[in-house]
Amino acid sequence: MSSPVTRPATRLPARALHAVMAYIRSAPGTYIWLAVLFVTTVAMRQMSPEFLDEFLGKRSTNIHNLTSHPIRVLFQSAMWIDGATWLPYAVLYSVFHAQAERWLGTWRWIAVLAAAHILATYISEGALLWGIHHGHAPESAVNTLDVGVSYALAGVVAVLTYRIAPPWRYVYLIVVLAIYGTPLITGRTFTDLGHFTSVLIGLACYPLTRDRGTPWNPMSVFSRFRRPSERQ
Numbered sequence: 001m002s003s004p005v006t007r008p009a010t011r012l013p014a015r016a017l018h019a020v021m022a023y024i025r026s027a028p029g030t031y032i033w034l035a036v037l038f039v040t041t042v043a044m045r046q047m048s049p050e051f052l053d054e055f056l057g058k059r060s061t062n063i064h065n066l067t068s069h070p071i072r073v074l075f076q077s078a079m080w081i082d083g084a085t086w087l088p089y090a091v092l093y094s095v096f097h098a099q100a101e102r103w104l105g106t107w108r109w110i111a112v113l114a115a116a117h118i119l120a121t122y123i124s125e126g127a128l129l130w131g132i133h134h135g136h137a138p139e140s141a142v143n144t145l146d147v148g149v150s151y152a153l154a155g156v157v158a159v160l161t162y163r164i165a166p167p168w169r170y171v172y173l174i175v176v177l178a179i180y181g182t183p184l185i186t187g188r189t190f191t192d193l194g195h196f197t198s199v200l201i202g203l204a205c206y207p208l209t210r211d212r213g214t215p216w217n218p219m220s221v222f223s224r225f226r227r228p229s230e231r232q
Contacts, residue, residue, distance in 0.1 A: 027098035029106045034093045037149070040079055041086040056080060056147050061121045063129055063142040074118055082148030092153060100156045103163055108208045109156070115205065116155020116198040121146075124194030131190075146191070151198040154180060158202025165215035 024031045044052060058065070059076040066073065081089060101109040128144070131137040161173045180199045184192040 027101040030097040030101050061146045062144045077147040080147045096157050112159050112205045113152035116201045117152040120151040120194040120198040123197045124190045128190040154195045154198035155202035158199040159205045162209040165217040168218050
């Protein structure tokens, strides 16, 4: 017969698993997308470097592909990670994408990430095209490899600004602008422009957030650990 002391301990793994599964079910779009990225990342590791460059080049949202078949490459480029490590994206998706999907609902979340991914791609590639025409970039840049999910992620990170109650909202916003604005100032590449543009697009999605409940106050986390007498 198990003692009352050990019985709760044996239930902890089951409770933790239940909590994880409930969290995943609350953001189905996020984790379906993450599962696709896992499969494509595994596939990338099976390819030779030469074949991988050619393979991703056909799915890249570069100037050449956007001119010839834009819809296909805009979709396909979001199914591959620019790099071979999936786990950091699993963390970022759980922290940002899942929270945004749970808060906004799946369709509004998709609207935000799609706007960031598509518009930032065209703006950044348009800037690169301008650079080519004015001699600031080589003609070969029309075939620059550009795949990945970072524009969509930046847009979702930005829209979560409205999830947080003031004054913490402004602290979060300053951090986001610093993270994405600093590379634009120091590096000034077309991808730096794309990331910062994605942030601005995410912030412009404010109308999608206006009826999504009371903003979250980070201080509420600490209030749970205060004594009842201290809460008065």
